[in-house]
Amino acid sequence: MALENKEPGVEHRDPQYFGYYAMLQHQQNMLQDSVRTSTYRSAILLNGPECIQDKLVMDVGAGSGILSYFAVQAGAKQVYAVEASDMAKKMQRLVKDAGKQGKNAFLKDKITVVNAKIEDDNLPIPQVDTIVSEPIGVLLFHERMLESYIHARDHYLKPGGTLLPSKGGIYLAPFTDATLWTETMAKARFWEQQSFYGIDLNPLYHEAKAEMFGMPVVGHFDPRQLITTPTILDSFGVDFSTVTLDELKDMTMPFEWVSGYTGLMHGVAGWFDLSFGPPPYDAATLATKTPEQLNNMAGTTIEMSTGPAAERTHWQQVRFLFKEPLAVNANQTISGWMRCIVNDMRSYTIYVEVTLDKSQLSDPATLDTSMAAVGATDDDTQHQQRAFITQFQHNPLVRRGVWELHEQTYNYSYHPDLPQPAHQPEYACLYQPDDTMQDLMDSYPDFV
Secondary structure: OOOOOOOOOOHHHHHHHHHHHOOHHHHHHHHOOHHHHHHHHHHHHHOHHHHOEOOEEEEEOOOOOHHHHHHHHOOEOEEEEEOOOOHHHHHHHHHHOOOHHHOOHHHOOOEEEEOOOOOOOOOOOOOEEEEEEOOOEOOEOOOOOHHHHHHHHHHHEEEEEEEEOOEEEEEEEEEOOHHHHHHHHHHHHHHHOOOEOOEOOHHHHHHHHHHHHOOOEEOOOOHHHEOOOHHHOOEEEEEOOOOOHHHHHEEEEEEEEEOOOEEEEEEEEEEEEEEEOOOOOOHHHHHOOOHHHHHHOOOOOEEEEOOOOOOOOOOOOEEEEEEEEEEEOOOOEEEEEEEEEEEOOOEEEEEEEEEOOHHHOOOHHHOOOHHHOOOOOHHHHHHHHHHHHHOOOOOOOEEEEEEEOOOOEEOOOOOOOOOOOOOOHHHHOOEOOOOHHHHHHHHOHHHO
């Protein structure tokens, strides 16, 4: 069932959201993410000669203005830096001082700061040749800034113009982490006490458990905790040149994995990658090009990953813990889906179903989202979500969960920069299949 009536708006969240990004410390956190900042700089400068030099550029959600400054370095004729928060005033101060006492002379008269939401009417912005933006959140789409990026594309980008970034890909994988699961369970068990200073807290235990396990866990984790290898993960691609606003508001990502180990699946991990490439983006135009023409196309494609095995970024990864782990065997197929539906908290409600018996997998399109529609009470929504989770509560082959992506908790226990001890899969309670029989068959063809 599709979302009823109109989709949840975000206007009531804007003061808090834009207040957060108006603070220099938060802008600094992003600027100091060297993977993020250097990747964007490379993408802009390397594509500058064809996509930016002597062209009109828009920076959507400009923040500190760093992408606008890079665009000027790449030779932009004029950059329109659109920023809704009060950070625009700080950016304007830097731009206004350009050229004084030799500071930032290259920026003088090159940047027009527009202190507004890109969705506002009658903005003083012409059609531009290129749009640059960093509209990305946890799992690619948290904070719903992608919608602003697509709005800018639809209203201000010239036909055939450049989008940086041009594509995004969401990756999902099953993981095991007994320590994380146990720590989460310990938080819930606090409410199991029957005499806390003489007070019985136990009536709140089940609600506490649902709350603790309903919080997505953001943080870096050891890639050796994945039950499948990253090379066989299914990805969900988002082409920023063609994706629609409606598609961003309700996304379903099916997946199917083959477990590499016997062990416990404690949940689903997610991350994303980005691609920065020059146009053309449409398949019809690309199909007319010969391999030689494709190789000689102007511009350079830059890739960036936020996966657990990649260099660390401020986006980190996110994990969705099951309230009850799922026991899987090596070489067993794990099927399922994740459906992500916008909510009014500038984020998404995440529904996940996983099964070891594909015949029992439900159709995500039949998910009852009526309670999540505009006008429903919190109690109604919680009742609907509990009903979704408990439908297969006693089925040993199926696990379900619901998470609010904005209600994040954080885990920083993994430190890949420190020396890592010797590792074997069994240290993470993952057990490799026994190849003894296969070895015998290979050595002695007549064994059977």
